Amino acid sequence: MLSSRIAVKRNALSVHFTSQFSRLSSSKTSPLELPFPKSISEILSSPPANSSPITVNGWVSGSRTSKNVAFVDVRDGTTFQDIKCIVRPPSLIPSNLNTGSSVTLHGLWTEGKKGSSQAFELQVNGNDNPDAAVKVLGEVEELYPLQKKSHTAQFLRTIPEYRLRTIEMSAILRFRSVVETALVEFFNSAGFTKTHPPLITSSDCEGAGELFKVESNSKVEKGEKFFGKDAYLSVSTQLHLEVMCAALSRVWTLTPCFRAEESDTNRHLSEFWMLEAEVAFVEDVRQLTRFSEMMIKSVVQRLHDNLENSASNLTETIDKQLVETMTSRWEMMLKKDQWDTITYTEAIEILHRSMEEGKTNFKFAPIWGESLKSEHEKWLAGSYFGNPVFVTDYPLNEKPFYMQINPENSDNIDKATVACFDLLVPDIGELIGGSMREHDLKKLEAEISRREMDVSPLQWYLALRENGSVPHGGFGMGFERLLQYLSCTENIRDVVPFPRHVDSCPC
Ligand code: 4AD
Ligand code: MG
Numbered sequence: 001m002l003s004s005r006i007a008v009k010r011n012a013l014s015v016h017f018t019s020q021f022s023r024l025s026s027s028k029t030s031p032l033e034l035p036f037p038k039s040i041s042e043i044l045s046s047p048p049a050n051s052s053p054i055t056v057n058g059w060v061s062g063s064r065t066s067k068n069v070a071f072v073d074v075r076d077g078t079t080f081q082d083i084k085c086i087v088r089p090p091s092l093i094p095s096n097l098n099t100g101s102s103v104t105l106h107g108l109w110t111e112g113k114k115g116s117s118q119a120f121e122l123q124v125n126g127n128d129n130p131d132a133a134v135k136v137l138g139e140v141e142e143l144y145p146l147q148k149k150s151h152t153a154q155f156l157r158t159i160p161e162y163r164l165r166t167i168e169m170s171a172i173l174r175f176r177s178v179v180e181t182a183l184v185e186f187f188n189s190a191g192f193t194k195t196h197p198p199l200i201t202s203s204d205c206e207g208a209g210e211l212f213k214v215e216s217n218s219k220v221e222k223g224e225k226f227f228g229k230d231a232y233l234s235v236s237t238q239l240h241l242e243v244m245c246a247a248l249s250r251v252w253t254l255t256p257c258f259r260a261e262e263s264d265t266n267r268h269l270s271e272f273w274m275l276e277a278e279v280a281f282v283e284d285v286r287q288l289t290r291f292s293e294m295m296i297k298s299v300v301q302r303l304h305d306n307l308e309n310s311a312s313n314l315t316e317t318i319d320k321q322l323v324e325t326m327t328s329r330w331e332m333m334l335k336k337d338q339w340d341t342i343t344y345t346e347a348i349e350i351l352h353r354s355m356e357e358g359k360t361n362f363k364f365a366p367i368w369g370e371s372l373k374s375e376h377e378k379w380l381a382g383s384y385f386g387n388p389v390f391v392t393d394y395p396l397n398e399k400p401f402y403m404q405i406n407p408e409n410s411d412n413i414d415k416a417t418v419a420c421f422d423l424l425v426p427d428i429g430e431l432i433g434g435s436m437r438e439h440d441l442k443k444l445e446a447e448i449s450r451r452e453m454d455v456s457p458l459q460w461y462l463a464l465r466e467n468g469s470v471p472h473g474g475f476g477m478g479f480e481r482l483l484q485y486l487s488c489t490e491n492i493r494d495v496v497p498f499p500r501h502v503d504s505c506p507c
Helices: 040-045 153-157 167-189 217-222 238-248 285-305 307-315 320-335 344-356 374-385 441-450 456-463 479-487
Strands: 052-065 070-075 083-088 102-111 120-125 133-138 250-258 271-280 340-343 389-392 420-425 429-437 472-478
Touching: 040 052, 040 083, 052 083, 070 102, 083 102, 167 250, 167 285, 167 307, 167 479, 238 250, 238 271, 238 456, 238 472, 271 285, 271 479, 285 320, 285 389, 285 420, 285 429, 285 472, 285 479, 307 320, 320 479, 340 344, 344 374, 344 389, 374 389, 374 420, 374 429, 429 479, 441 456, 472 479
Parallel strands: 083 120, 340 389
Antiparallel strands: 052 070, 052 102, 070 083, 102 120, 102 133, 250 271, 271 472, 389 420, 420 429, 429 472
């Protein structure tokens, strides 16, 4: 999908939604007087007066020369747009200027000709402007891989050092930044404190055994342990976030998380970013689902409201059909007042019914007590609901130790469920996982002991329940999965600058 992205005309979108989130607006340009040369984004968003002298810096995205004139398109990654430079005489163009070269051009900022695709262009005219100049800062080798033609996403992943210079990948990086900013503003407006939990930890939060060990090389050689015990890269910051929640009431974070999952899929990374939130004085998992829905809708609303400034950076770099798919996805997410919520038990029933009625044919039969497989998740959200859907109250045995056990069937381990939820979205499946946390010390200790877990590394976590314990809950959302879903990107590896997965850490 990514490889098919091409430039399309501006304003392909005219959708507009109003809501409580529409006031969250952003502008890419800075009103500050910065000690840097102007970027292309700054030049285009507040253009200098006609015929004023100006310097443009960037990388050549294309050039051609004819007898009397040469054309150089320059891009700097601050926007999807190029600046078109008209160079006269063509002999001003250094012989080492090629697609990909870094360049500085001096010329006059000039209104484009009627009918030209750009309102302004840079006239580098040596015939009547003695300062006109084209300078190559950095040459490219003859075999520079990013020539003008488009490349497949797979090929681009093999050149991580240049991949981000493509129009598609630089748009994705700007999109990451836009979405993160929207989330920061949402959490600020919701009275949360952004916190900074550790990434080196001695606990396995999820208990799934997908840990990467952290050890110093010199200690390994001596058979010693740097931290005096085993330590790991965090799979989720939740446990530490709970500590901060017990001090600050509403906390969130966005951090890298690391999982040694060997699954080679289009939705798993070994290093990914997770947004986690934890809220005190919450009693019901529905409060968490409602809140996470508000969070995602606030981002989508902002993308809609700011197509020119933010989302356009993405929509302008993909083909028209994908823009339509993407915006109808966004509209769909905003349309419904509240997304559907079903219990895990209802989900299993729906899946069974669809099989019985011959509507579906899953590879794995849905079985109560087992996890929902990715095919089940995608079908529920994509085909059945056609929208994000919350699934709550999963079986106790399928979920980690810290989740609060629902009172119903709590004495029958095989039927017991927990106060948790997953948010499933079409095409991807699970986007968020969250739950109420067991805040009663005795109950939590009983569950840890039932699972025959070693309690000693969790003493600090249990201590939270000894003094001033409060009902609380939270969730974690895969940031790349959100980006993947919002941008309709097929593979999660293409929404992250340097994807890491099993057998791949090239730089
Ligand atoms: O469902 P998970 O495992 O939940 C937790 O870790 C909780 N402790 C979070 C919390 O309650 N604070 O992971 C949360 C989300 C998933 O729903 C998924 O979107 C994403 O993290 N995720 C991954 N994303 C990319 N690559 C992977 N290998 C991922 N594993 C999980
Ligand atoms: Mg999960």
